[in-house]
Amino acid sequence: MLKGISKIISPDLLKILAETGHGDEIVFGDSNFPAASHAQRLVRADGHSITAMLEAIMPLFPLDYAVDYSAVLMMFRGDAEPKVWSRYREILRDYPDGNKTFLTLQKPDFYERAKKAYCVVATSESEGFANLIIRKGIIRN
Numbered sequence: 001m002l003k004g005i006s007k008i009i010s011p012d013l014l015k016i017l018a019e020t021g022h023g024d025e026i027v028f029g030d031s032n033f034p035a036a037s038h039a040q041r042l043v044r045a046d047g048h049s050i051t052a053m054l055e056a057i058m059p060l061f062p063l064d065y066a067v068d069y070s071a072v073l074m075m076f077r078g079d080a081e082p083k084v085w086s087r088y089r090e091i092l093r094d095y096p097d098g099n100k101t102f103l104t105l106q107k108p109d110f111y112e113r114a115k116k117a118y119c120v121v122a123t124s125e126s127e128g129f130a131n132l133i134i135r136k137g138i139i140r141n
Contacts, residue, residue, distance in 0.1 A: 006056035013043045016119045017060055020136045024118040025072075026061075028053055028132045030125035038111060039120035050125040050132055051087045058095050064137035065096070069103035072133035074110040084127045097137060 005014065020026065028050045029035045035042055045053055063070055070092050076082055085102070092098030105113065110131065114120060117133060 005060070008045070008048050008052060008056050009060075010043065010045070013045070013057075013121065016041060016043060017057060020118050022136060022138050023064065025113070025116070025133050025135045027114045027117045027120040028125075028134075029114075029120055029122050030127065030130040031123065032128070033114075033120075033122065033131050034111075035120045035122035038114045039122075040115075040117070041119040043119060043121045045121050045123045047124050050123050050130050051084060051091065053121060053123055054088065054091050054132070054134075058091060058098075061134070062137040062139050063092070063095060063097040064135040065140070066137070067135060068100060070098045070100040070134075072103045072105060072110070072113065072135075074129050074131045075104045075106050076129040082127055082129045084125070084130045088132060096140070 009017075016026070027038075030050065071088060073085065088102075113133060114131075
C-alpha cells in the first residue's frame with residue numbers, strides 16, 4: 001500500500017501509468033467497449049466508472065500541453081451529448097492543460113486510435129459513448 005494513491009488504482013494500472021511517456025495515450029473504455037480486442041495492454045477496472053478512474057489518476061498523470069485538446073471522445077448519436085462528458089470537463093479543468101476542448105472522433109476513427117494507445121482500461125461505465133482517451137504530457141515545474 002502506498003500513501004496518497006487511490007485504492008481503485010490497481011498495481012497493474014500504477015505500473016502502466018509509470019511506464020507511459022510523453023505522447024502515450026490511455027483509453028478508458030465503457031462497459032460496451034471492445035477492450036480486449038483493441039488493447040496492446042489491457043487493465044481491468046471492473047466495478048468502477050470512468051469518472052472514478054479519472055478522478056483517481058489525474059493527480060498522478062500530467063496531460064499533454066502540446067495538443068489543442070484535453071481528451072479524445074467517441075462521437076455520439078442523438079441530440080444531446082452524453083451527460084458524463086460534462087463530468088469529464090469538471091474533473092479535467094482542475095489540472096494543467098485540462099481546460100481545453102475535447103477532440104471527438106467518429107467511431108471507426110476512435111477505434112483505430114484506441115488500437116494504437118499504450119493501454120486500454122476496461123471499466124464498468126454504463127453510460128453510452130463514455131469512452132475517453134487521455135494523452136500524457138510532461139511534468140513541468
